[in-house]
Amino acid sequence: MKITDIACHVLVADDVDPGLTSSAQDSLLVVVSTDEGLEGYGESDLNPWIGRACIEASGTHTMGLGMAELLKGKDPRDIEALWDHVYTMTAMNGRRGAVIHALGAVEMALRDLAGKIAGEPLWKLLGDPRPTPLVPYASLQPAGSSFEAYRDALCQSAENAKKLGFKAVKAECTMAGPYAHDGMNESYDRHTEVVAAVRRTLGPDMTLMVDVQYLWRDAETAWSVLRDWEEFDLYFVETPIWPDFLDEHARLAARAPFRIASGEWLSTRWEFEDLIERGRIGVVQPDVGRVGGVGEARAVCAMAAERNLPVVPHCWKTGVSLSATAHLAFATPGIAFVEFLPPQLCIEKLRRELAMEDLVLENGEILPPTRPGLGVEINWDAVRAYGRP
Ligand SMILES: [Mg+2]
Numbered sequence: 001m002k003i004t005d006i007a008c009h010v011l012v013a014d015d016v017d018p019g020l021t022s023s024a025q026d027s028l029l030v031v032v033s034t035d036e037g038l039e040g041y042g043e044s045d046l047n048p049w050i051g052r053a054c055i056e057a058s059g060t061h062t063m064g065l066g067m068a069e070l071l072k073g074k075d076p077r078d079i080e081a082l083w084d085h086v087y088t089m090t091a092m093n094g095r096r097g098a099v100i101h102a103l104g105a106v107e108m109a110l111r112d113l114a115g116k117i118a119g120e121p122l123w124k125l126l127g128d129p130r131p132t133p134l135v136p137y138a139s140l141q142p143a144g145s146s147f148e149a150y151r152d153a154l155c156q157s158a159e160n161a162k163k164l165g166f167k168a169v170k171a172e173c174t175m176a177g178p179y180a181h182d183g184m185n186e187s188y189d190r191h192t193e194v195v196a197a198v199r200r201t202l203g204p205d206m207t208l209m210v211d212v213q214y215l216w217r218d219a220e221t222a223w224s225v226l227r228d229w230e231e232f233d234l235y236f237v238e239t240p241i242w243p244d245f246l247d248e249h250a251r252l253a254a255r256a257p258f259r260i261a262s263g264e265w266l267s268t269r270w271e272f273e274d275l276i277e278r279g280r281i282g283v284v285q286p287d288v289g290r291v292g293g294v295g296e297a298r299a300v301c302a303m304a305a306e307r308n309l310p311v312v313p314h315c316w317k318t319g320v321s322l323s324a325t326a327h328l329a330f331a332t333p334g335i336a337f338v339e340f341l342p343p344q345l346c347i348e349k350l351r352r353e354l355a356m357e358d359l360v361l362e363n364g365e366i367l368p369p370t371r372p373g374l375g376v377e378i379n380w381d382a383v384r385a386y387g388r389p
Pocket residue numbers: 211213238239264
C-alpha cells in the first residue's frame with residue numbers, strides 16, 4: 001500500500017469572531033489517501049494556512065525537505081518510522097511549534113488509516129486497553145463582554161453540564177491577560193468571584209478545574225490571587241503562568257495546595273520533559289493536535305506515568321481531534337479525564353458540523369468507540385461551506 005495524496009483543507013467558520021477565546025473556530029483537516037482507496041483523517045490546532053504550508057511546502061535542501069513530498073509513495077503503515085523520518089528531514093523547517101503541530105495532523109490521519117486497514121478502532125491497535133471507564137470533563141463556555149455576563153454564562157454552562165450528567169467541568173476564567181475573552185480587563189478579585197460562583201453552582205461533589213490561560217508571568221503575583229482559591233477544592237489550575245517561565249512554574253507548584261496543569265501548546269516529548277522536570281507541574285496536558293500526533297502524546301503519557309503524574313489531555317477542536325484524544329485515553333493508563341463537550345452544547349459551528357464522532361456519553365462516562373480507525377465521519381458539505389483558498 002502506498003500514500004498517493006495528502007490533501008490539506010483550510011476551514012474557517014463563517015461566523016468567526018477573533019474576540020472569542022476559542023481556536024475551535026478554524027481547522028486544518030488533513031486527508032491522507034492511498035492507492036487502495038482508503039482515506040485517513042487528521043486535524044491540527046494551528047492557524048490552518050500556516051499548517052497547510054508546513055505540509056505542502058517544497059523542500060529546498062537535505063535538512064529542509066517537504067513533508068508531503070517525503071510521504072508520498074511511502075507505505076502508510078510504518079507510522080513511527082515515517083514520523084521519525086519526517087521529523088529528521090524537516091529539521092531546519094522547524095523542530096518545534098507549527099511544523100510539529102502539522103506533522104501531528106498527518107500522523108493522526110495515518111493512525112486513522114491504520115485502524116481502517118485493520119478494521120479495528122484505533123484504541124485496540126495502541127495496546128494497554130483501559131481497565132476503568134473514561135471520564136470526560138465539560139469545558140464551560142463564557143459569553144458576553146461584561147463581568148456579570150461572563151460569570152452568568154459560565155454558571156449557566158455549569159448547570160447544563162450537570163444536567164447532562166458530567167462528573168467534572170473546567171471553567172475558563174480569563175477576564176484579563178493575553179488570552180482575555182472579548183478584550184475584557186477585570187480585576188483578580190473578580191476572577192476569584194467567578195470561580196466561587198461556578199463552585200456554588202456545581203455544589204461540592206463535582207470535580208472542578210479552572211483555566212486562567214497564562215494570566216501571570218511570575219509565581220509571586222499568581223500566588224497573591226491563587227492563595228484564596230484553596231476553599232474551592234480545585235482539581236487543578238491550568239496554565240497560570242506563561243510557558244517560557246519554567247522556574248516560576250516550579251515556584252508556584254511548591255506553594256499551591258492544588259495541582260498546576262500545563263502543556264497544551266507544547267510540541268514533542270522533549271518540550272514536556274522540560275516542563276515536567278524543571279517546571280514541576282502536577283498535571284500533564286498534551287494536545288494531540290499540537291504535540292505531534294497520537295504517538296508523541298503517548299510518549300508524553302509514558303513520561304508522566306514514570307513520575308506518577310496524571311495526564312489530562314487538552315483538546316478544543318472538532319470531533320476529529322476529540323476522537324483521537326479519546327482513542328489515546330482508551331489505550332493509555334494514567335489519563336484522569338478527557339476534555340469533551342457534546343456538539344449540541346458547543347457554540348462553534350465547526351465542532352458541531354465538521355465531523356460525527358463515534359463517542360457516546362452515558363452516565364457521565366464515554367463508552368469505547370467501535371468503528372474502525374478514529375471512527376469519524378466527515379461532513380463534506382461543511383468542508384465545502386467553510387473551506388478557504
Ligand atoms: Mg487551556
